[in-house]
Amino acid sequence: MSFKRRQYPFHLIEPKWQRHWASEETFRAWNPREERPADHPFTLRHGSTALPPKYYVLDMFPYPSGQGLHVGHPEGYTATDILARYRRALGYNVLHPMGWDAFGLPAEQYAVKTGQHPRKTTEENISNFRRQIKSLGFSYDWSREINTTDPDYFKWTQWIFLKLYQSWFNPEPNKAEPIDSLKIPDEISSPAETRNYRDEHRLAYISEAPVNWCPELGTVLANEEVIDGKSEVGGFPVIRKPMRQWMLRITAYADRLLEDLVPLDWSSSLKEMQRNWIGRSEGAEVQFSLGSSDRQMPVFTTRPDTLFGATYMVFAPEHSLIDELIPEEWPEGIPDGWKTGGISGSEPKTNPKEAIRFYREYASKKSDLERTDLAKEKTGIFTGAYALNPVNQEKIPIWIADYVLISYGTGAIMAVPAHDSRDLEFARQFNLPVREVVKSPENEDSIGFTGNGTSINSGMLTGMATPDAKKTIIAWLEENGKGRKTIQFKLRDWLFSRQRYWGEPFPIAWDENGHECLTEESLPLLPPDLEDYHPTKEGQPPLARATEWLNLPDGKRRETNTMPQWAGSCWYYLRYLDPSNQQALCDPAVENYWMGTIPESEESSSPPKGIVSKGIDLYVGGAEHAVLHLLYARFWHKVLFDLGLVSTSEPFFKLVNQGLIMGEDGQKMSKSRGNVISPDEIVLDYGADSFRLYEMFIGPLEMVKPWNTKGVEGVYRFLGRVWRLFIDEKAEKEFNQKCVSGQADPDQLLEVIQLDFRISNAPPTKEQTKSLHACIQKTTEDLDGMRFNTAISALMIFINEAMTWSERPAKILVEFLKLLQPFAPHLAEELFKKLIESRLLSPENESTGSISGLSYQPWPEFNRDLLIEDEWLMPIQINGKLRDRVTVPTGASKEDLETAALASEKIQKLIEGKQVRKVIVVPRKLVNIAITS
């Protein structure tokens, strides 16, 4: 940029005001009963006793990566900052905090490579992120900055884990309760059994289930972190492996997580994603008796009405019940195709045991990737065993196949190939019988029909419509003890442990009897320092290397897993409320003020406009967290709510996902594509105000949009025009010379600059007032609707008009600065200061000057009456096509408008000789004349 003259001295203005805001603590958010300095602008506006209503506007806090920010990161931050500043102007007590989600894999991987402690890497990255974010002039309350890797912070993450550990989910009140309230059944007597029973009911419990193990990363991953059989981080292969893991009982909350979505102000697509993830489906559990034994096997189906069409049964390969069923020899007359597994090149197996061993091995070797990729070709093998269909006692073969998942439903299905596409595919592969039991309404071939129709070939169900058939068969099953209505969820319990170093250690110790939790008083439990961050040779997590840390004096051993990165972000929005509280994760009164539904008793009597919502008023972040973070955080919040620690059942009342900003090539910004643009270069060339403005002007917040640095120049030119509207050219020339030559203090340099001589205390003209009020109206309405791009265009329109004025009334300009302030705060502050110092404002506006700075100036209000024109240009259409425009008085009646339209010469000519069928008059819009052609 050295080759171009600056539009205005943003390089002096921006650091100046950032320093001012920091030293004044302009953006401190005040907690109830917190003492406020008398000269703070908040106090000057609101007094020192009452607190106005709160507005909590939150950004998803970043993971501070080594690469620093790119221009996509601050998109949401800019939007929330504009709204934070707008709400302050409206008179709210605004909480707008920032912090760091700093545990995580990249710092650890760097440590593995270099031996540098992840804490060091993390701190370096944080200070770079902080520098970048601060350079953009966001109005964060930095006194509330948090860091998930800070022991003062993760102490409370561990504390919440203890709460989870010490709670169970009581299905009766449908909420979590302390584990002591869990009744131990009478048949359980021994201490060991009692202990087991408790441990099995905790919200945090141990499971041996197969997990997603990533050998490359040396850790297990949650289902959510595995994408197409590869790790979300790094894209390494993931295999299934049984391991001892901590789980969190999120499934207990499935119903509440689903139901409580309804009142939230979230986009429907986001809610839908959560609903799909939770995956509630209604159906029935049906008991099949297993051939030779008197055992029963339940299966889950959403289509119990098709029970008569069940021609075989399939178990998941991992299902252990199979072992008890398989015969020594193949039954008579089994086709060889049933014995091969459907795997190319495989020979028929000699007996069922061999077949099952073979198939299990085959299935377990498949990675998740292959399991989905090879989905086109179904595989499976006959077990030699049979089951009895409860409705007709028909003997049907039992298979194992990997298209049936061990983790969903009962791990086994009844297969109805005629009316389920997967079963049909499988049946065709192995020549299994297909029996039609639902007639499609179109009366076509009903094989493969999966919708609602009419039952056929189905005993007592025959002739019934699908919904009736479902009800009837469920009633029959319940009466006969063969099944019941049930509900299944796709949601699984949350795999909560990781074999990593750089995460919160579990406050848990083990002995030969099992696990016990540490006391609350012993928290935080710090991770030990290590030389080597690799997992051990035995596949133990890196913490197992810290022998001193590991072994406790009483012979117990510490848990060596750590918590996943999601843990810290599950509750950070609560810590912001009371970030340095040593006694509690958050003071209840403070929590209630910022998050609660009940207004503080010290509430001001005249609340500003807008609704007072529950929880966080606005949460902005990327859609990539639509299921994981948002579901986990909602889950934790509900547990805390059940335990009486927070006052709302949902944390995020309104949530908006910002769209991605793509690179200039239209591709996703990434280091490998080389299309990353850093805010640093933009701030250097055009200043933070231009950067903020462009981020918002580029398009609607929620949309995906490409970056174009040329576009920054457009908004930069706009700010240049704002500057020139206020500033005297001659004084600026002097200033520029001093800038080039002198070593003078920047703040003094800015003093040289004087207002333009056309700015005066002259009374505004009608036109000028109208321009202003149109701008106020548009800006206000657009901010309320988060339409930042059109709000900015309204500001541009005002400036384009104001540039043509020969008299520039200070009274008008000061109001404009209040509108500009949320978007371009540095420039607005500087010009506001000049205007105040000029003493051009009339006495009733002088009160404006008693509050220092712009941040707490009341938001301008518009007067609709001023916007009404005396007359307007009314379009006249004939058959919907624009034919003429005539000027009409604003208050004209419908009759007058019709007369005026028909009086137009052009219209007269066009309707001459035609029959006017109808004249539609829409006041304030148009007149349309329908004629016959």
Added chain:
RNA sequence: GCCGGUGUGGCGGAAUUGGCAGACGCAAGGGACUUAAAAUCCCUCGGGGGGUGACCUCCAUGUGAGUUCGAGUCUCACCACCGGCACCA
């Protein structure tokens, strides 16, 4: 495959409950200022056709139907792109 979203000039995007399509900005072209350039200011800027001219006229919001006095906006079908889920019985 299922669910959700989006299709408007050369580009990013505007268009209250259906009511003047293209606000605002970028790019482009022309002009003023300048020795020159940059910056700034002014003008033009969806496409076709017509007029010396203020203008006139036809066609245009992914495609095709429909509802309506009137459709970018509502309905139906289809196409393209983006995002999510993906053997969940």
